[in-house]
Each structure stands twice: as structure tokens, then as C-alpha cells.
Amino acid sequence: MSAPLFRTIGLEKTFGGVVAAKDISIDVMSGERIAIIGSNGAGKTTFVNMVTGYLTPSAGQILFDGHDITGLDPRQTAQAGIRRSFQIAQVFAEMTVLENMLIALIAGQDGRPSARAAITPERIDIARSALDRFGLSVIADTPAGTLPQGTRKQLDIAMAAVGDPRLVLLDEPTSGVSADEKMAMMDTAIAPLDASGATILFIEHDMDVVRRYADRVIAFYEGTVLADGNVAVVLEDEKVRKYVIGDSHA
Numbered sequence: 439m440s441a442p443l444f445r446t447i448g449l450e451k452t453f454g455g456v457v458a459a460k461d462i463s464i465d466v467m468s469g470e471r472i473a474i475i476g477s478n479g480a481g482k483t484t485f486v487n488m489v490t491g492y493l494t495p496s497a498g499q500i501l502f503d504g505h506d507i508t509g510l511d512p513r514q515t516a517q518a519g520i521r522r523s524f525q526i527a528q529v530f531a532e533m534t535v536l537e538n539m540l541i542a543l544i545a546g547q548d549g550r551p552s553a554r555a556a557i558t559p560e561r562i563d564i565a566r567s568a569l570d571r572f573g574l575s576v577i578a579d580t581p582a583g584t585l586p587q588g589t590r591k592q593l594d595i596a597m598a599a600v601g602d603p604r605l606v607l608l609d610e611p612t613s614g615v616s617a618d619e620k621m622a623m624m625d626t627a628i629a630p631l632d633a634s635g636a637t638i639l640f641i642e643h644d645m646d647v648v649r650r651y652a653d654r655v656i657a658f659y660e661g662t663v664l665a666d667g668n669v670a671v672v673l674e675d676e677k678v679r680k681y682v683i684g685d686s687h688a
């Protein structure tokens with residue numbers, strides 16, 4: 439069997455007396471599409487923040503492509519090939535959609551987004567082609583701050599995908615999106631990521647979205663992994679139904 443692309447070993451994060459994540463040991467193979475589920479406060483975002491360098495783990499190790507990346511900062515993890523989107527879209531409101539993509543691309547490549555020289559014709563082509571794949575070309579010159587919430591989230595996801603990172607973590611890509619727009623939102627987000635061969639982890643509360651887009655589920659509960667495996671098996675797990683989903687929502 440080939441080696442995992444990504445591995446966490448005994449990952450832990452404490453904030454004072456609060457244990458936000460504990461003993462998280464996960465192996466992710468290249469090309470997997472994994473949903474992370476868990477009720478509010480279960481530790482999902484803390485996990486994503488540790489993997490992407492926004493939080494330093496209190497204990498444990500993160501390995502990516504065989505290298506120890508524990509403790510790297512967000513720019514370093516981006517340059518290693520790990521990118522993310524946010525629960526609340528993080529875009530530069532004053533800049534256009536294309537400029538936002540360029541900032542994300544450059545930050546993921548050489549980390550000098552402020553240097554004007556970094557904006558090369560080749561990078562503009564890459565950014566435009568990513569906008570095209572995410573269906574955002576028509577708004578390339580629109581200031582990001584004027585976009586509706588759903589489009590802002592699409593931009594945030596496209597910013598995580600530009601430059602074809604190997605691992606992409608999406609923090610609640612469908613939150614704040616109306617129920618009937620969720621599937622369309624996921625279609626436009628997942629298809630281009632899949633096409634680029636990215637390995638995808640996404641945090642999701644809607645089990646219909648999980649069933650449709652994930653091939654594996656990791657369920658978090660009180661900072662630990664309660665269940666990890668095949669979608670149908672995890673969603674039917676008695677503990678997951680009791681502590682994570684709640685029968686009325688399944």
C-alpha cells in the first residue's frame with residue numbers, strides 16, 4: 439500500500455484549561471474526498487487551523503508528503519501545498535476578484551504578495567484560468583467587497599485552489615448558503631478541485647451534502663475522533679447518530 443499524503447499523529451490543542459483537540463491521528467491518502475463532521479465546538483476548525491498553520495499544536499505531529507510540517511506558519515504550509523478556505527470568506531474587499539486570486543497565488547508560491555514585480559503575465563494567466571474553472575470570470579474586475587455572500591465564498595474557495603495545491607481544506611463551504619443553493623455551491627467548488635487532482639477535506643453540517651460529496655467521513659466529538667471510515671458506515675454508527683448527527687437530522 440502506498441504511503442499517506444497526509445498524516446497527523448496524536449495531535450492536540452489546549453487553550454488554558456480547554457482541550458479543543460486531543461489525540462487526533464489520521465491518515466489521508468492522495469485523492470480522497472473527506473467530510474469532517476461534528477457538532478458545534480467539537481474541534482473541527484481547531485483541527486483545520488493546526489493543519490494549515492493558523493494554530494500551533496500543543497502536542498503531536500503533522501506529516502505532509504513525508505515531511506514534518508508541524509509548527510509551520512500559514513504561508514509556509516501554503517507553499518508546501520496545503521491550502522484552505524474559511525467559514526467566513528476571507529477576501530480583500532477593496533481589491534478586484536482577479537487581484538484577490540493573484541494575492542492567493544503569489545502567497546502560495548513565493549510569499550511576496552506585496553511586490554508588484556510578483557504579478558507576472560504567467561501568474562495572471564493562471565489566476566484567470568482558475569477563475570474560469572470556478573465560473574467566476576465574468577466578475578474578474580469586480581471589487582470583492584461588493585459581492586453577495588455566496589459568491590464571496592466561491593471566491594474564497596477558488597483562492598484556496600489557485601495554483602493547484604495538493605491538499606485543500608474547506609471550512610464549512612455551504613454555511614451561510616441557502617438550502618437550495620448548497621448542492622450547486624458544492625458542484626462548482628468540488629468539480630474543479632477534483633479535476634486538478636487535489637485531496638479534499640471539507641467541514642460540513644448537512645448530511646445530504648456529506649452523502650453526496652464525500653467518500654469518507656471523520657466524525658469529531660469533544661475534540662477527539664469518534665469515528666472514521668466509509669460514509670454509510672460512519673453515518674449509521676450508533677455513537678455518531680447519538681452525539682454528532684442527532685436522529686432527527688440524519
Ligand SMILES: Nc1ncnc2c1ncn2[C@@H]1O[C@H](COP(=O)(O)OP(=O)(O)OP(=O)(O)O)[C@@H](O)[C@H]1O
Pocket residue numbers: 453456457458476477478479480481482483484485
Ligand atoms: N482561540 C480559542 N481560545 C479558546 N478556546 C477556543 C479557541 N478556539 C477554539 N476554542 C474552543 O475549542 C473548542 C473547539 O472549537 P472549534 O471552533 O474547533 O469547534 P468546531 O467543531 O469547529 O465548532 P463549529 O462547528 O461551531 O465551528 C471549543 O470549546 C471552543 O470554544
